[in-house]
Amino acid sequence: MAVVLVFLDEALSIIKRAIRSIIDRTPKHLLREIILVDDNSSNEDLKGDLDIYVKSIQEQNPGLRIGRVRHGEQLGLASSRISGWRAATADVVALLDAHIEVHEMWAEPLLTQIKLDRTVVVSPVFDRVNYYDLAVVNYHASAHAFDWALWCMYESFRPEWYKLNDPSMPGKSPSVMGILAADRKFLGEIGALDEGMQVYGGENVELGIRVWTCGGSIEVVPCSKIAHIERAHKPYMPDLVPAMKRNALRVAEVWMDEYKHNVNLAWRMPFKDHGIDIGDVSERKKLRKRLKCKPFKWYLENVYPQLDPLDDLVASGEMKHMDTNLCIDFGHPPWNTPIADTCQPYGGQYTYYRGSGELYIGRIKSHKYNENRCLVDMGEATHIPGLYQW
Incomplete structure (x- = not known):
């Protein structure tokens, strides 16, 4: 397994805690490499001091590769995760934030599901860690979903999961919050993440729709848990709305067919001439055609029927x-x-x-x-x- 940790101006102590927890709580025969992706941080201690820490970790763990990727400019979350995915060599890649600590036995349940089916993208359950006192708030397993504005939200699993009466069983999920593990080659086959996404937001929904409609599936695995340290503010910009709006329109244009205008409705924008540059989507449309992906109507009917199509x-x-x-x-x-x-x-x-x-x-x-x-x-x-x- 390769574990990718993405960060921008993260506290050095937080990155150290993440690395240490991964090493201490992942069986050595399962962990091949940790890839650190720095999206052009300005914090000085994320340069020389982090280099010193990484060197000491490698000396203590000679069989473990720790890769480093530094961006010369800020590329955003999606591009940073792609950088980590490209730098990885292991069969399975886990894309994580750097402000996490993994629980015991976090990796094995994820790897088990991927071994059973290489086309499944899996997510752990992540508890919340308060940034102000580091207290852990336990979260129950839930599906990952979204509204028409493409804001993330938790959703109940489908009724068939509850009928199993076994809370340890993985549950199908319409989307993924962003922290995930997948077969590295499969992720590449279906287009990894959309590098046309800017800053932050919407890239996880795009991935979720693409995985489901292009031959894969998404599961939340209750037996895998990660503690996610909430942040007082997002590092990229104080207001994520402009980036979210732009990225949501990009997802809609490529993947949502006749339902794409519901995104405009959610953001209160005209259906035409909204004045927002969503970038070139021609390659993503070619990808969709090449993979012979199912229409968005199929996704609404079979994967996320709770989402109101607003078709009347x-x-x-x-x-x-x-x-x-x-x-x-x-x-x-x-x-x-x-x-x-x-x-x-x-x-x-x-x-x-x-x-x-x-x-x-x-x-x-x-x-x-x-x-x-x-x-x-x-x-x-x-x-x-x-x-x-x-």
Whole structure:
């Protein structure tokens, strides 16, 4: 196994803890190499001091290769992980953040699943470690998923997993949060990660859709656990929204077919001429065609049926009174009495009309199990329409 640790201006102590935990808690015959990928850090102690530490580790573990990759400029998370994948030589590669510590027996369950099926991409369960006191908060196993804006979220496993009544069994997952292990060659065969992604965000959803539709699958493995140290802030930029929006549009253009406009809806952007440069996607489209990947409709029906396809949406936008600058608004808490208010572009004034005749006020939800606020005439004496969960 090759373990790739990606970092940007990480504390040296955190990187040392990650390396030490991997060495101490991975059987020596399973761990071939650790690849450190520095995405152009500015911290001085990640240069000479880290070099000294790596040299001491290699002296203590002569059979272990520790590879180093340093970017001359910041390339972002997806490109950094690709750099680590390219530098690896082992049959299986684990792509991890540098701010982690692995639990005992973390590697064996992941390797077992990949040995059974080289086309499966697996993820451990990662507990949260508070950055302010390093206390561990245990997380239960859950599927990794997303909404139409492509923000990551946890999701329940499919009903068949719960019917097994065995919480140690791997569960199928629509996506992957980013920390993963895979057969190194298989990952290359399906296109690794999209190097056209910028900074951070969306690359994991793109990988999840691609794996499922192009011949593989994704599993979360409960018996493998990693402690993930949360960060007070993301190192690349204070606001990830611009990068997330741009990357989400890129994923939609390549993989989502007739459903790609749902990403525009989620971000409140025009379907055409949104003014955001998503980069050249021609090679990714060629990859999809070459791999004979299934359509996104298949993914929605067979992998992630909880995601609402919104395929009966007739219209969306603000509902404005023709003679005034007033728009329908979902009002005040508890948000069940609609009002007319000065038109302004915020969530409470978004409206969506569906082919079923339902009119939703406020942001439409991405998932079938979530309820929207539907404009309803309850037929009461007041004749005042209300907003009710529907």
